[in-house]
Amino acid sequence: SVWEKHVRHSAHAKRENGLVVLVTGAAGFVGTHVSLALKKRGDGVIGLDNFNSYYDPFLKRARQGLLEKQGVFVVEGDINNIALLRKLFDVITFTHVMHLAAQAGVRYAMENPGSYVHSNIAGFVNLLEACKEASPQPAIVWASSSSVYGLNSKVPFSEIDRTDQPASLYAATKKAGEEIAHTYNHIYGLSITGLRFFTVYGPWGRPDMAYFFFTKAILQGKPVNIYQGPNQVDLARDFTYIDDIVKGCFGALDTATPSTGTGGKKRGPAQLRVYNLGNTSPVTVPTLVAILEKHLKVKAKRNVVRMPRNGDVPFTHANVTLARVELGYNPTTDLQTGLKKFVKWYQLYYGGGSSSSSSSSSKRRLRP
Numbered sequence: 001s002v003w004e005k006h007v008r009h010s011a012h013a014k015r016e017n018g019l020v021v022l023v024t025g026a027a028g029f030v031g032t033h034v035s036l037a038l039k040k041r042g043d044g045v046i047g048l049d050n051f052n053s054y055y056d057p058f059l060k061r062a063r064q065g066l067l068e069k070q071g072v073f074v075v076e077g078d079i080n081n082i083a084l085l086r087k088l089f090d091v092i093t094f095t096h097v098m099h100l101a102a103q104a105g106v107r108y109a110m111e112n113p114g115s116y117v118h119s120n121i122a123g124f125v126n127l128l129e130a131c132k133e134a135s136p137q138p139a140i141v142w143a144s145s146s147s148v149y150g151l152n153s154k155v156p157f158s159e160i161d162r163t164d165q166p167a168s169l170y171a172a173t174k175k176a177g178e179e180i181a182h183t184y185n186h187i188y189g190l191s192i193t194g195l196r197f198f199t200v201y202g203p204w205g206r207p208d209m210a211y212f213f214f215t216k217a218i219l220q221g222k223p224v225n226i227y228q229g230p231n232q233v234d235l236a237r238d239f240t241y242i243d244d245i246v247k248g249c250f251g252a253l254d255t256a257t258p259s260t261g262t263g264g265k266k267r268g269p270a271q272l273r274v275y276n277l278g279n280t281s282p283v284t285v286p287t288l289v290a291i292l293e294k295h296l297k298v299k300a301k302r303n304v305v306r307m308p309r310n311g312d313v314p315f316t317h318a319n320v321t322l323a324r325v326e327l328g329y330n331p332t333t334d335l336q337t338g339l340k341k342f343v344k345w346y347q348l349y350y351g352g353g354s355s356s357s358s359s360s361s362s363k364r365r366l367r368p
């Protein structure tokens with residue numbers, strides 16, 4: 001069929017011993033960057049995404065256009081669809097699954113808790129079932145989150161620190177994912193690596209994230225809400241630039257050992273790993289706003305909101321020693337530099353001024 005032809009073509013690795021990777025959430029922010037970088041390196045890549053409308057579907061379609069131009073085919077479907085996953089694993093022998101599909105966002109979990117259970121728990125289990133059935137079984141690298149550290153107050157966060165105080169349902173589903181990964185590794189010998197991303201930002205980013213909609217609000221002359229923690233303390237995030245995250249994902253994929261399965265042969269233990277991928281230098285929300293003002297050359301209207309109980313943690317700060325040693329991870333982009341690149345993209349994509357409020361594609365200058 002035409003579908004099968006597209007899938008086979010997209011999965012073809014151009015370099016010798018190239019990886020063949022199924023990227024879930026490929027039309028998402030991180031998924032687009034990872035898929036493009038894999039393809040560029042000569043690996044085989046197939047995307048999977050359900051194109052849900054959590055945020056601007058036009059943006060997801062634009063990313064898809066970008067991917068398809070580079071020869072990455074994105075299958076439209078849900079990770080909960082076991083028949084679809086079986087068909088994919090039947091047609092292609094994947095060496096790796098890069099699992100980025102999820103319901104992201106911390107505060108939205110109070111509005112739509114079911115979507116977190118659907119994608120981050122049921123969907124993850126369904127994907128692991130498909131990986132377990134596949135022969136040979138692919139190694140899995142997936143996106144956990146800095147949010148698993150929850151209300152832990154020992155900074156910087158190390159992988160061995162406690163993760164038993166999630167502040168949001170989102171965080172709880174990512175933590176659950178880490179526990180679920182343990183069982184599939186233990187019982188079925190799946191090789192699984194969890195990456196705890198710290199507030200990732202950059203071009204083609206997510207419109208639901210603060211840096212993105214602050215940019216939009218500042219350009220429109222609308223106020224930005226700056227949340228504060230208890231005792232009027234500024235919130236801080238270890239904002240991490242997308243290119244650094246992509247390199248961390250490569251480090252994880254390239255050091256992943258094959259899954260060992262449950263077959264009769266004597267095999268070594270499959271990997272079960274978890275790493276922080278952060279920037280190691282937290283920045284407060286007011287500083288984030290100040291940097292955006294500088295790059296946009298527009299003054300922001302600030303509206304300080306005291307102590308919202310909305311799932312946010314007061315601060316995040318990564319210790320990335322483990323990822324440095326084992327994955328060769330080395331974040332190099334500071335927030336100033338990274339936001340400059342984001343703002344440049346934003347102004348190209350939305351054409352600068354106030355047109356960014358519209359989701360109609362006619363207002364976009366940058367076409368895939």
Ligand code: NAD
Pocket residue numbers: 024025026027028029030031048049050051052060077078079080099100101102103104105118119123143144145146196197198199200201206
């Ligand atoms: P994103 O929302 O841009 O990408 C996720 C993609 O997955 C979307 O395109 C969405 O349509 C798709 N998707 C969602 N549910 C699906 C389902 N059930 N079936 C198929 N596709 C589905 O988010 P992102 O920022 O690219 O995040 C990627 C991953 O990294 C997510 O797992 C997220 O939780 C995690 N993460 C992101 C950040 C960050 O700051 N961006 C930080 C920590 C962790």
Ligand code: UGA
Pocket residue numbers: 104105106144145146147148197198199200208209210211224225226227228235236237285312316
């Ligand atoms: C981000 C992603 O959205 C999550 O998907 C991800 O899992 C998480 O990072 C992570 O690192 O694990 P968050 O840090 O909340 O979550 O990112 P933003 O939504 O961009 O918020 C950044 C900061 O701005 C937070 O401190 C938040 O409280 C603050 N904020 C947000 C405001 O002050 N005002 C707003 O209107 C919105």
